[in-house]
Amino acid sequence: MSDRLQRSLMTQQPSTPEHDRDQIHLTARILISGLTGGLSFLLTNLTKQPIIWSLTLSVFLAGVTLVVQFLLDIERRIDRASRREKERMQILGEQFEEAIANANEATTLFQAIRNSAMKDAAPMFGVLLSRAAELDGSKDSMAGKLARTELDHLGTLLRELAQSxxxxxxxxxxxxxxxxxxxxxxxxxxxxxxxxxxxxxxxxxxxxxxxxxxxxxxxxxxxxxxxxxxxxxxxxxxxxxxxxxxxxxxxxxxxxxxxxxxxxxxxxxxxxxxxxxxxxxxxxxxxxxxxxxxxxxxxxxxxxxxxxxxxxxxxxxxxxxxxxxxxxxxxxxxx
Structure with a gap:
């Protein structure tokens, strides 16, 4: 085997389930079209039609059958793509609504802070969140555990201060x-x-x-x-x-x-x-x-x-x- 052929085989992409399924569907369409053409040729021969008309009619019906199958397959693909797009848009819509709700909640909380005794410290909450985002992302890190514990203590302090x-x-x-x-x-x-x-x-x-x-x-x-x-x-x-x-x-x-x-x-x-x-x-x-x-x-x-x-x-x-x-x-x- 030549080096060029070996490189060609090595660079071939592996087949995917979707690609294999398309190959099977294509083969099935060709077989159905061929059977339709063969059946039409047999029927025209039984009616003693000229051979040229039998061949023409057989080829025409086989082509029509193949085209109809392709059109039906395209319609199914469009319908499937439409459903997927609708599901995707629904998910995006839910995510957008959740983001808006979170933003509204954050805005409400921030406004409540501005109207409270902590109004002068409002910018510090943004700094606090920014510093928290800089911590190690692992939830099991000791730094993260310490920070969460101290935030719990701060939350307890604020809650109990509100209760006098x-x-x-x-x-x-x-x-x-x-x-x-x-x-x-x-x-x-x-x-x-x-x-x-x-x-x-x-x-x-x-x-x-x-x-x-x-x-x-x-x-x-x-x-x-x-x-x-x-x-x-x-x-x-x-x-x-x-x-x-x-x-x-x-x-x-x-x-x-x-x-x-x-x-x-x-x-x-x-x-x-x-x-x-x-x-x-x-x-x-x-x-x-x-x-x-x-x-x-x-x-x-x-x-x-x-x-x-x-x-x-x-x-x-x-x-x-x-x-x-x-x-x-x-x-x-x-x-």
Whole structure:
């Protein structure tokens, strides 16, 4: 076999089912046309017609039969193509309607955001979606799982804020720092040894921790924005007012223009120190409250077990009244 013939055979395209089906249909048409011509020739011979007329009539009928078959096949093909095109247009129409519905939903949501308290953050949602699209496309990637978890947390935060109460197990440093960063008029807070202290008093407690240092830095910046900051230290032992660590903490905050006062058990309204909550009021619009668990051992400090954000006006009014009562009873710190 020559090289040219081998190359020709190697480059032949493999047959497809559709191509084989067309070949079978073509063969069947030719056979039917041939049978029609042969039958017409036989009939004309039986009637003693001239051979030329018999051949002419046979060829004519065979040709007509072949043409009719081709016309019928073309009609079937057109009908099949029409049905396919109709199905395709129906699918495209459904996809278009779905796209329009999604676009309308997205537009409605975006407009609702613009009319809400988040209107200034509306462009951030577009940035959020853009950044999400840049993540690894694998749904099982750790980055994707982390992003989905954080989005779930964000969704929970927004939903619960709309319901005026958000709860978190443990202490959320991000909330504390973000609220301080965004305060515009006032920050009024209580500080209890159970939440902010160490094993004894305030020694090695919150104010000496990484979060405490960051929090004080944000408070200093808030004061530079002319935010009024007041803090009441709640002492569960009158002897703590002479403690050097307590004086160091108070002086540090007082030097930053934080208005500092303290309460000892004898001056606490009602006389029950344990009833005083550890909370912060931001702009009289939102409260940050923490709950403290019991010590498991005497050589371990208490831990914050729950953090709650509140935006309900009635509850905020109660906290405002409680803070002002404590403030009036507290002693101003003096170095």
């Amino acid at each position: 109460r958000v709860s978190y197990d443990g202490e959320d440093s991000d909330w504390l720092l973000a609220l301080t960063e965004n305060a515009a008029t006032s920050i009024d807070a209580t500080s209890t040894p159970s939440a902010d202290g160490g094993l004894v008093g305030f020694d090695a407690g919150f104010w000496d921790s990484w979060l405490g240092v960051r929090y004080l830095r944000e408070l200093r910046q808030a004061i530079q924005r002319e935010v009024k900051v007041r803090r009441i230290f709640i002492l569960d032992d009158a002897r703590l007012q002479e403690d050097q660590t307590f004086h160091r903490i108070c002086k540090s905050q007082s030097d930053q223009l934080i208005q500092v006062r303290f309460l000892i058990p004898e001056t606490v309204p009602g006389g029950n120190v344990s009833s005083v909550r550890d909370f912060i009021l931001f702009d009289d619009e939102l409260s940050y409250e923490v709950s403290v668990g019991h010590r498991i051992r005497t050589d371990m400090k208490s831990n914050i077990t729950n953090t709650v954000l509140r935006t309900d006006a009635a509850q905020l009014h109660g906290l405002r009244r409680e803070f002002e009562e404590l403030w009036e009873s507290a002693r101003p710190y003096s170095a």
